[in-house]
Amino acid sequence: MTIGPLPFQNDPEYVTNLKNRGIDCVLVSSVISLNAISAHKFPDVALIDTSTMSIQDLQQCVQHCRDLLIPSIAIFLPDEKLNHLYDSIELDDFIIGPPRTEELELRASRLVSKLKAVRDQDSICIGDLVINTANFEVTVSGSRISLRYKEYELLLLMASNPGRVFSRDALLNQIWGYEYLGGTRTVDVHIRRLRSKIEDADHTFIETVWQVGYRFKPVNS
Numbered sequence: 001m002t003i004g005p006l007p008f009q010n011d012p013e014y015v016t017n018l019k020n021r022g023i024d025c026v027l028v029s030s031v032i033s034l035n036a037i038s039a040h041k042f043p044d045v046a047l048i049d050t051s052t053m054s055i056q057d058l059q060q061c062v063q064h065c066r067d068l069l070i071p072s073i074a075i076f077l078p079d080e081k082l083n084h085l086y087d088s089i090e091l092d093d094f095i096i097g098p099p100r101t102e103e104l105e106l107r108a109s110r111l112v113s114k115l116k117a118v119r120d121q122d123s124i125c126i127g128d129l130v131i132n133t134a135n136f137e138v139t140v141s142g143s144r145i146s147l148r149y150k151e152y153e154l155l156l157l158m159a160s161n162p163g164r165v166f167s168r169d170a171l172l173n174q175i176w177g178y179e180y181l182g183g184t185r186t187v188d189v190h191i192r193r194l195r196s197k198i199e200d201a202d203h204t205f206i207e208t209v210w211q212v213g214y215r216f217k218p219v220n221s
Helices: 013-020 031-035 055-067 101-120 149-159 168-176 184-198
Strands: 025-028 045-049 072-076 094-096 124-126 129-132 137-140 143-145 165-167 206-209 213-216
Touching (some): 013 045, 031 055, 045 101, 072 101, 124 149, 129 149, 168 184, 184 213
Parallel strands (some): 025 045, 072 094
Antiparallel strands (some): 124 129, 129 137, 165 213, 206 213
16 A cells, blocks of 8 residues: 655755754655765654555665664645554654745754753663663663654653653653554553563563543652
8 A cells, every 4th residue: 555646856956954953854755865974974863755655665764774773753644534544653753744944944853852852861770771872772680671763752851861760651752752643542652662661570661640640650669
């Protein structure tokens, strides 16, 4: 299933505008184009042109960007039906094209700042849980845990604030950054997946606060 042609795909003006504002970006049309990125100078953000991509192609591009630690923004047609994407693809962000320079700059800056903040932090160690923010690696009792990007962001946010209660709305706003179509149900699904990966009979890290949200267990509890 292809997503449909973008009428502005041959107009890279918005790419030039971002670069003029100090945000180095690359327009991605396939996984192959990502392979051509120099390892010596990664762009700040990748703009994914969905015009000729199947959902599977888009998923591969998003994942490959994450493997390269490059935040990405998918660009869709104004009339594209996006609901079907949410269960299959976990986008860093998306925008409806043709993108307005101001909105695109705001979204790109937010992603770049978030990644920089993560890289600038030291590793977080709580009991047997270790979060290496330099390479996004998470281990429990020395065993590496494979997390999806949003699961990692949820874990990092809560583990950085042990004991603090986060409402579902607060988590939705801070991690997704916009009114995600899945609503707070999306938060519950990701928390459940996260727990299934980092918790077992000997390790309990995330607590449910009834009718409020979630918190990471206080260090001394």
